Amino acid sequence: MSIVREFCFTDMFKFNRLAWDPFIEDYNLSFFVTKMLQFPMLSQAVLAPNEQLMGYLLGESDKAAAGDHQLYGHVSVLAVDSEYRRLGVGSKLLERFHQLMEQQQKWYVSLYVRMNNRSAMRLYESLGYVKYSWLPNFYPDDHGYSLRLPLATDVAGKTLQGQQFIIKFYFIIMHVMLLIRAVLKFVLRH
Numbered sequence: 001m002s003i004v005r006e007f008c009f010t011d012m013f014k015f016n017r018l019a020w021d022p023f024i025e026d027y028n029l030s031f032f033v034t035k036m037l038q039f040p041m042l043s044q045a046v047l048a049p050n051e052q053l054m055g056y057l058l059g060e061s062d063k064a065a066a067g068d069h070q071l072y073g074h075v076s077v078l079a080v081d082s083e084y085r086r087l088g089v090g091s092k093l094l095e096r097f098h099q100l101m102e103q104q105q106k107w108y109v110s111l112y113v114r115m116n117n118r119s120a121m122r123l124y125e126s127l128g129y130v131k132y133s134w135l136p137n138f139y140p141d142d143h144g145y146s147l148r149l150p151l152a153t154d155v156a157g158k159t160l161q162g163q164q165f166i167i168k169f170y171f172i173i174m175h176v177m178l179l180i181r182a183v184l185k186f187v188l189r190h
């Protein structure tokens, strides 16, 4: 059994174990405080009966940049304690956030993920997220993807327009570069 409730200030003293996961970015306390004050209803925590923090999600909402006027929700941080993984905690947090965004008639939910974070990628894809764009060197030590999940307001799937081109373009360039590298290696060897 677990309890889901709004993430509160005292929760920041409960996630020491989570802070050391290589897939969790280093954020300082002011980052958390700012998110909580700006978007008080959008951050959720899941607690075990002994009050231990099982996982949390920090969410926000915004308006897309000029020309792309849809309102959207964004998952800033999602983390589940290693002791409680594969129990549905991450899915529960995301589904709750999606419900909130649906109620507020947002167009889509976005998030960023490291290219090598396969477990997170599987989780997101199992909930319907799709790769929207490729983000080279987005993290100090890794590339990333921007993912999007269109919501009910986006009947025509407008929030995914432009997605395929960016992803395909990157993969074409990457494959051309790999081919050139292979040819150069072959030529230099002979």
Ligand SMILES: CC(C)(COP(=O)(O)OP(=O)(O)OC[C@H]1O[C@@H](n2cnc3c(N)ncnc32)[C@H](O)[C@@H]1OP(=O)(O)O)[C@@H](O)C(=O)NCCC(=O)NCCS
Pocket: 021, 023, 024, 078, 079, 080, 081, 084, 085, 086, 087, 088, 089, 090, 091, 092, 112, 113, 114, 117, 118, 119, 120, 122, 123, 124, 126
């Ligand atoms: C990614 C993370 C949030 C997943 O949380 P979770 O509570 O374990 O996820 P769930 O139990 O809801 O998993 C739902 C589905 O996602 C997929 N999934 C999740 N973790 C997986 C893993 N390690 N390997 C393969 N599939 C995985 C599975 O399809 C799973 O369904 P199943 O258990 O029925 O097979 C958690 O592993 C975590 O906190 N990782 C470190 C921080 C991180 O990567 N955050 C995301 C940054 S973008």
